[in-house]
Amino acid sequence: MHEIEPHRTFVTEGDPADYLFNITEGTVKVYKLLPDGRQQITGFLSAGDFLGLSFQENYGCSAEAVTQVRFCQFPRRKLSQLLTDFPEMERRLLGIASNELAAAQDQMLLLGRKTARERVASFLLMLSRRAVRAGREIDPVILPMTRADIADYLGLTVETVSRTFTQLKKAGVVELHEAGIVHLPDPAALEELGGGI
Amino acid sequence: MHEIEPHRTFVTEGDPADYLFNITEGTVKVYKLLPDGRQQITGFLSAGDFLGLSFQENYGCSAEAVTQVRFCQFPRRKLSQLLTDFPEMERRLLGIASNELAAAQDQMLLLGRKTARERVASFLLMLSRRAVRAGREIDPVILPMTRADIADYLGLTVETVSRTFTQLKKAGVVELHEAGIVHLPDPAALEELGGGI
């Protein structure tokens, strides 16, 4: 079990993929960079999620702690043996990879075809659904990440994200409170704004 | 072995995921739709690629033949047994899923953070690399799909794709010939335009 501080990068894209991680607490952002510094966050991970689920030689993305984070790490070189010893583990990994792929496809639709308002609405609904899946309430939603991180996840700028929150607030579908707590009074209306998906 | 005509949709998002497909010839587009008709193509498949590699109950995307297509299909209900009989198959599927995931992450970076010119350049380079991987020449590249499909893959409009091709043509890094044949005289310069990745 390891513990790291916010803003600490613990996986770097291109480095040898020596470990498989399992997040047990906190929020992690997984991202890719362009040479000029532009950043695309490909996902936010939280308790229970796996990281480094790649069968390439090197990590495909970097990962940074958004909040205080705890995780377990497992040496990849032992993975092959582990999978042979516990075949059912392999099927489970395949299921996880398949879910990640489905999420990635949803995100491609968002990035390629949705407007700023639809992106932010979809993002809030995704967090809400994820909270339910994790056994918490559907509402309120907690945003541990900054506006800049949200922007880099949604393919927007900080300013656009901020303005869009203001819009949604005025429309009465979100209420912003302190510490990233967001109340969603009308999920159905938000769903409507999210482009129907 | 099945054979289908161009423009024929043979997998519909949301339908029960009864089959796993293996493309043996031709090009397939895999896509998602928004209720109002906006389309995002999540990938183009060609010979050797798998489709329906999902462990959800239903297909996550639709699939349509771009050219004449041949494929094998395998009932998903028999998959579980197959994997138990041939454990090495499972590891192979995991590898394939992992590669797809890496490609999806690259595409997210493209859709979220690259300019139109970078998107088109990256697209051409991806096709070129894929051709090499498939044992063909690095050049010329073949575009079996329409400008509209390219646009729906790159998160742009047809007009922008067309204008960008014209730009790249004038810059001397691509030459457009008949039947979707594209020559890339200066891959290094194209790589530069592609945002370095």
Add this chain to the structure above:
DNA sequence: CGAGCGATTGAACGCTCTCAAAGTGAGTGG
């Protein structure tokens, strides 16, 4: 030859970005 589809080009618009400044809140030190 005419119809029809895909590709290209032009002109104008608009959503989002860029640049800039002000507001907010937590943490620090006097």
Add this chain to the structure above:
DNA sequence: CCACTCACTTTGAGAGCGTTCAATCGCTCG
């Protein structure tokens, strides 16, 4: 307790990239 700093957020104004709408071109096919 208050002033100050610093990071994050919000708001404003203007610009730009890509979109929208529209027209033309080129090719294939009946």
